[in-house]
Amino acid sequence: MTTPPLRIPQRVLLGPGPSDVPPRVLLAMAQPTIGHLDPVFLTLMDHIRVGLQKVFRTQNEMTLAISGTGSAGMETAFVNLVEPGDRVLVGVNGVFGGRMAEVARRCGAEVQTVDAAWGRTIDQQQMIDFIASFKPKVTAIVHAETSTGVHQPVDRLGAAAHEHGSLFLLDCVTSLGGVPVEIDGWNVDAAYSGTQKCLSCPPGLSPVTISPRAIEKLTARKTKVQSWYLDLTLLRQYWGQERFYHHTAPINMLYGLHEALAATLEEGLEARFARHRAAHELLARGLKSLGVDYVSEAGHHLPMLNAVHIPAGVEDVPARKRLLEDFGIEIGGGLGDFKGKAWRIGLMGSSASTRNVTLLLAALNAIVG
Amino acid sequence: MTTPPLRIPQRVLLGPGPSDVPPRVLLAMAQPTIGHLDPVFLTLMDHIRVGLQKVFRTQNEMTLAISGTGSAGMETAFVNLVEPGDRVLVGVNGVFGGRMAEVARRCGAEVQTVDAAWGRTIDQQQMIDFIASFKPKVTAIVHAETSTGVHQPVDRLGAAAHEHGSLFLLDCVTSLGGVPVEIDGWNVDAAYSGTQKCLSCPPGLSPVTISPRAIEKLTARKTKVQSWYLDLTLLRQYWGQERFYHHTAPINMLYGLHEALAATLEEGLEARFARHRAAHELLARGLKSLGVDYVSEAGHHLPMLNAVHIPAGVEDVPARKRLLEDFGIEIGGGLGDFKGKAWRIGLMGSSASTRNVTLLLAALNAIVG
Numbered sequence: 001m002t003t004p005p006l007r008i009p010q011r012v013l014l015g016p017g018p019s020d021v022p023p024r025v026l027l028a029m030a031q032p033t034i035g036h037l038d039p040v041f042l043t044l045m046d047h048i049r050v051g052l053q054k055v056f057r058t059q060n061e062m063t064l065a066i067s068g069t070g071s072a073g074m075e076t077a078f079v080n081l082v083e084p085g086d087r088v089l090v091g092v093n094g095v096f097g098g099r100m101a102e103v104a105r106r107c108g109a110e111v112q113t114v115d116a117a118w119g120r121t122i123d124q125q126q127m128i129d130f131i132a133s134f135k136p137k138v139t140a141i142v143h144a145e146t147s148t149g150v151h152q153p154v155d156r157l158g159a160a161a162h163e164h165g166s167l168f169l170l171d172c173v174t175s176l177g178g179v180p181v182e183i184d185g186w187n188v189d190a191a192y193s194g195t196q197k198c199l200s201c202p203p204g205l206s207p208v209t210i211s212p213r214a215i216e217k218l219t220a221r222k223t224k225v226q227s228w229y230l231d232l233t234l235l236r237q238y239w240g241q242e243r244f245y246h247h248t249a250p251i252n253m254l255y256g257l258h259e260a261l262a263a264t265l266e267e268g269l270e271a272r273f274a275r276h277r278a279a280h281e282l283l284a285r286g287l288k289s290l291g292v293d294y295v296s297e298a299g300h301h302l303p304m305l306n307a308v309h310i311p312a313g314v315e316d317v318p319a320r321k322r323l324l325e326d327f328g329i330e331i332g333g334g335l336g337d338f339k340g341k342a343w344r345i346g347l348m349g350s351s352a353s354t355r356n357v358t359l360l361l362a363a364l365n366a367i368v369g
Numbered sequence: 370m371t372t373p374p375l376r377i378p379q380r381v382l383l384g385p386g387p388s389d390v391p392p393r394v395l396l397a398m399a400q401p402t403i404g405h406l407d408p409v410f411l412t413l414m415d416h417i418r419v420g421l422q423k424v425f426r427t428q429n430e431m432t433l434a435i436s437g438t439g440s441a442g443m444e445t446a447f448v449n450l451v452e453p454g455d456r457v458l459v460g461v462n463g464v465f466g467g468r469m470a471e472v473a474r475r476c477g478a479e480v481q482t483v484d485a486a487w488g489r490t491i492d493q494q495q496m497i498d499f500i501a502s503f504k505p506k507v508t509a510i511v512h513a514e515t516s517t518g519v520h521q522p523v524d525r526l527g528a529a530a531h532e533h534g535s536l537f538l539l540d541c542v543t544s545l546g547g548v549p550v551e552i553d554g555w556n557v558d559a560a561y562s563g564t565q566k567c568l569s570c571p572p573g574l575s576p577v578t579i580s581p582r583a584i585e586k587l588t589a590r591k592t593k594v595q596s597w598y599l600d601l602t603l604l605r606q607y608w609g610q611e612r613f614y615h616h617t618a619p620i621n622m623l624y625g626l627h628e629a630l631a632a633t634l635e636e637g638l639e640a641r642f643a644r645h646r647a648a649h650e651l652l653a654r655g656l657k658s659l660g661v662d663y664v665s666e667a668g669h670h671l672p673m674l675n676a677v678h679i680p681a682g683v684e685d686v687p688a689r690k691r692l693l694e695d696f697g698i699e700i701g702g703g704l705g706d707f708k709g710k711a712w713r714i715g716l717m718g719s720s721a722s723t724r725n726v727t728l729l730l731a732a733l734n735a736i737v738g
Contacts, residue, residue: 006628
């Protein structure tokens with residue numbers, strides 16, 4: 001035997017993603033692989049597009065799953081909509097805003113950031129004032145900052161961006177399926193997400209949606225998209241009517257996404273949002289009685305990502321190790337500025353349940369108390 | 370019910386990939402998702418690296434699976450090893466050589482190609498002469514050209530490239546696990562493959578290996594890698610000892626790859642190559658008696674990808690449709706110059722069996738005869 005056998009434990013995933021994947025999604029992924037141009041598979045892709053349109057709340061025809069994780073979705077948005085020399089405005093109050101700025105710079109953009117302290121929201125009016133003065137081609141912000149647990153208000157930014165000739169790009173990696181995301185209602189031109197957060201599908205795909213306004217900019221490009229793999233002008237020929245071969249789609253991952261979307265829509269988006277809120281409120285009350293405080297701004301906590309101060313007198317790594325080994329529970333450590341200072345407790349998708357919150361609070365009580 | 374239920378048929382996959390996936394690999398993918406920093410998962414990644422090193426026949430420490438399909442592996446190789454203005458030499462005798470040249474151009478490379486007719490091999494000496502005169506920073510060629518079925522001799526190119534200060538980059542998407550691939554023996558500096566060919570894992574990951582010589586070039590770069598997602602200087606910190614978070618790895622896909630590598634190594638590489646050859650020879654004899662000729666050069670047919678002329682009097686699309694609908698068999702149509710002119714019969718990984726060849730020949734006889 002050259003390779004040790006696979007022995008995967010059953011965890012309770014309460015970290016920043018992946019979240020617990022329902023058995024029906026896991027079993028969907030174990031269906032036989034078929035060809036990426038098989039008529040059965042092409043029909044499945046159509047169903048996935050329709051499902052994603054419903055979850056994103058958009059009519060965008062160009063709505064698809066990128067063959068990579070959420071960061072590939074981020075890169076897809078920037079490499080397609082930014083040309084070298086373009087001005088790009090990015091809101092930064094955590095790791096993922098910073099990553100957007102970095103990705104934009106690697107596309108040759110002239111980047112300006114609107115910064116807020118980690119754990120704080122970015123003021124929409126301040127962002128709008130920067131749009132008016134900097135006149136960016138693309139304005140980008142993170143809806144749910146996974147590194148800080150901040151729920152960013154974004155409803156006014158799209159209209160302001162459009163008024164000044166800018167596209168509006170929204171990172172929905174952690175928000176999609178857990179809190180309302182209104183792509184059309186908020187005038188969003190490009191958004192991306194990940195499958196492993198509130199959709200409760202394994203990681204590996206990035207849902208992306210692109211508005212007709214963004215497609216105009218894409219088709220008017222003077223330069224080629226620097227990434228061949230993520231070039232939407234090529235990808236749309238495969239996801240569209242032409243079904244022109246680009247790359248081999250990750251077939252079984254798409255079975256999983258199909259099933260995860262079905263589960264999400266069967267539950268209903270409003271019911272799903274309510275379940276996330278209820279789990280979050282139960283957790284917040286329990287943490288309060290344990291004396292654990294949030295690092296994120298009051299009134300702007302993400303229900304699916306609870307970033308809290310590590311309780312006084314508790315050592316970060318040993319405590320999380322004990323949670324994992326004794327209770328089978330994963331929570332996340334801090335990222336970036338919050339490394340060693342914060343914990344990130346995820347209640348995403350299937351993980352957002354009364355049972356999980358109850359278990360976690362009891363386990364934390366045993367460790368912290 | 371908002372989304373139609375998933376109903377996946379059982380096909381016999383004899384196209385250019387994906388190939389038939391063994392049940393043990395499908396079931397591995399249905400194991401519970403765990404965190405991408407879970408100690409169990411980090412150990413799994415180590416096993417995958419060791420398995421890939423054995424299959425690639427390399428000691429390269431930087432051997433990993435990229436979170437995307439084979440084309441993402443191609444892009445990884447070029448964006449990391451090429452800087453704007455670098456000279457790149459690419460052998461082109463089919464779609465995938467052409468794609469390499471295109472990807473290199475999008476990295477800002479000055480590209481020169483050594484061309485051969487579709488279906489012909491590229492002469493190694495001619496390529497070596499070009500290396501000597503053009504003095505490229507990177508020399509690249511496709512080992513198994515999936516669009517033409519040509520098995521390209523490459524054993525002399527690495528040494529010649531090194532002699533002239535060039536790195537040697539090899540596309541092993543279709544060859545890895547089906548015919549000998551000798552990364553260290555052939556002085557290859559960067560190679561990539563896909564999981565859905567002769568490894569018989571679903572598509573979605575790209576095994577990549579990078580030599581110490583290539584890492585030197587990578588660390589000496591004057592410019593940042595244009596892709597953040599595929600930046601090996603960041604990825605190596607996650608796959609290496611640091612385990613530094615970069616992006617969320619596609620957990621369940623990696624379960625599948627782990628199991629596919631285990632199956633490959635249990636069979637043994639030499640036995641696996643012999644099985645591919647035997648299936649190919651059985652097919653070739655059968656096709657000959659049906660009067661079907663290869664489009665690829667005699668003596669250089671790939672065992673796992675048999676590119677043949679569409680039999681006279683047979684209509685391409687209706688015949689392949691009948692194979693799929695009446696017999697459940699997928700074969701591939703022609704690509705690029707060969708569209709409507711050639712069929713591509715894959716015998717990759719688990720699909721390379723006497724049973725499958727026997728079935729296909731009988732089905733072809735019913736259609737062609």
